[in-house]
Amino acid sequence: MDCHRLPLTEKPGIETLDSVLTSAPDHPWSHKRFLPEHVVFHHGVHASAGVACSDCHGEGYMKNHYGGEKFDMQTCLKCHRGETFKEKGYKPAATYCAACHR
Amino acid sequence: MFRYLMLAGLALFLPGLFALGYAVLEGPSAWMTDSRTFWGTPIALFVFWIGLAHAGTLLSAIFLALGIKLDRRTALIAELSTLVSLVFAGIFPLMHLGVVENFYMVAPFLDARGNFANVRSPLVWDFCCIVVYALLSLLFFTTHLKARVVPALDRYCKPMAWLLFPLVLWVHTVVSLDFATTFVPEWRGAFFPVYFIVGAILSGLALVNLLICAEGYRVRLMERLQLITSWILCAIWIWDLLFKGYFCTSAFIFAVLLPQFRMVAVIRESRAGRIFFSLSILLGLFLERFYLVSPLAGVPGEPGFGLVDLGLLAFSLGGFMMLFYAARSLLNESMEGAGTYFGEVDGSDMANVEESERSREKTHGLTLSYIQPWSSEEYKTLRLPLACGFSVALLFVLWVCAQLPFVGSPYENVEVILVNVLPLSYPVIAFVAALVLACKAVWVDKAVELGRNSYVALAVALVALAVLAGMFYAGGAASRPDAVIAEAPQYGSEIVDSAHVQFVWNARCAQCHGVDGRFNDKFIREYYPVPQKLDVARIDSLGLDSLVNVVLDGRVNMNPYRGRLTESEARALVVYMRSLAEAP
């Protein structure tokens, strides 16, 4: 859509779409990580280890509520020590400082 | 006299406070720091003041415990000097920190914040010992002071002195371990604890002698002790010289050589002479600590002793004089008129004082014989508190050893052995024992009646302590929340690397202009008139700037990209396009 100046179809909606697109910024959404610079967090590792989204984020995201979760080091550490989610059988994970901090 | 000394103190203190404020604001670059040890004036001042702080307890508690008679006035002066010195000994290590707000992380306070202070570090031992020492000194001083009004408290002085006796030696041993456990060549040596204790005793004696000179009397015993301690210190310095080749000449002259003039009767008998010995020893020992903490001081190219350092020195000296004499005038009544044993204000009433003291002891049932450990009065009083203290310390040590290496904690790979926790054991014992002893005195033996005000003060102190403990436990946020929000990297970062340019080109330009910079003929022919070929010659003739403008503002069939690309990206794209055109 970036490059077409001529309308691609005859449909009436195309003009609205075009006018919106020309004024749209590159990133219409803005994603903010509320993650301090000295903390490393990788969603992929947790997902591939079998941690479900709802384990940390609750059920809110299923109802289109995003953000607002508050995490602190204790939350992370408890799970990494294997204290939370005992019933799910998550393995204890690394707890040394440099695993998550830089 | 005291008022003038207090005002002189204030005059020194105010500019010193200014220097302190500046130093805290500016951080460690404000004062002299040794480039090798990273330590500087505050630590030298800390060691100096903590040494002075030992004198009071040492003189009054150890003399009391060992049954050496010292008049209450000298004892109280010594104890007061301890308390005031401790204030400054506490300030300097705190202000020395690079991040002052984080000082609480040093306290081994459970595994708060998912973390535990590194109990292998002498600084942690240091922190705990000094806190306990300050609290116990305060308790001892209050008991001693109150005992004049409430004679029933007298029987608690000696047991408390016995608790403090090892603590004094313990604290200074731990302070010396700050140095002796390191790799700095000048600081190594197993004799350091003894060395530091002797240094502390000498400087403390000098301070107390100086203070009682100002009171207008003298204690011969302490002057002699001062002389003897300087010989011991001299022996240790010679030992140091033989083993490390390290010798501090200025400290030797001031702390050892000049005080030997006490042997000359004329100087000894004049008050100015006695003041001179004490001042000389204090100066010598300050220099000694200073050169010990910053071994490179005086080496060319190293930072020198600046105004801020001088200000810090003035702050502590002035502050000491001010606080001491303020407290001294408040406590005037409790100090005056007490029996003077060695004090020679006029020296005539020695026999009377001794007699009255003896009769007083008889009425209170205290015996002045040699120490009988297991049947003595002190032991009976201390039995229960000590048992409590030992059991708490044992529990603490067991707890730490069971937790560390904390399995699954941030420090699971920290090796802690018993030796690392032992330095904390006696402070814990002494603290708990003193607490139990105090509770016993107040609520079981009813030796002292607590008024309503005291209960209110106690409640306030407990609440404050609980709040503080809670704050420590929770810990602070690492930094301000708004400062830690990192936005996901956006387009338009200043530096545009080649990989990024290629990515943008392929994503945005390649549909028409082609991945290789040659037109995507098929696509264009279908929708647009064919644009002009952009070969190197044409790009160069149009110029970089005009092409950047075309990218940003658009031209004919080219769409404007302003707002979607930054200028630096556009510029990088044009350069990239030229490199594509150049390619064969």
Place this chain on the structure above:
Amino acid sequence: MDRREFIKSCSLVAVMGLLFGCRKSELLGDIASQFSVPELKRFEDEVKLAMSRAKKSLDLVRVSAPGPLKIPGASPVNRFGMAIDLDLCDGCGKCILACNLENNVPLVPAEDATRGRFMHWVEMRGNAPLMCAHCGDAPCEKVCPTGAANHTPDGISAMMYKRCTGSRFCGANCPVHARKFNFNDAQSLGLARQFNKEVPLRDKGVMEKCSLCLHRLQNDRLAFKTRNPLSEWRGRGVKTACAEACPKNAIVFGNWLDPESPLARLAKTRILYAPREVAALDPSVVFVRGRR
């Protein structure tokens, strides 16, 4: 309360505010964010200056190849380290600049520079780069009161800046003085620049030192574990910034316990040395010279 007392208490509050308030005040923070970032040229110049003032002597003694760490919980398969090939190194100093740019090492003000108080994690000593040796038996970690200096199970002596209280005890206890103290607030003085978004800028008052490019290892580990949750990560393919920048490939980064690592292969044929001061402390970063 009468007027005199009121004024007295007010002035007390003011002094307390002066002492403790200013360090974190909002005002200072706002000004700080407006400062410009220094140019790359200044970083290059500072490296040249530091190299011209480098200490000449480097006293090396022979050591054996590092084995598994002797701390509880140490990884039996990973111990990262480096070797600097003294036969190849010509002391060009490109590693210093690469390190500074990779780890956002700040500049120092002029008066610190004249005294040689640079923040560089890598410095020239005896015409060879010297950095933290990541001792297995690290003396700096033992004396750190807060535990900000600690060891990872895979052999890196890591530094947790937010936990550091700046007692500088570790700096005093490092035999090769590899630790640098942030005397200045480099960000508000306009002396720091975040070349690399992966590495946070350090605040005033904390210690820092070579981290063996910890962030690269972290990123690689996380990516590897995402792709292969079940297999063992050995840190293959990771290189430190200095090793990458060395034109002669004199700096070799690797895993001492991984036989496939270039480091382990190098150690088989070469003689290993370490600075005399740290040779007994089980260093992970060593020098190699000559063949055996």
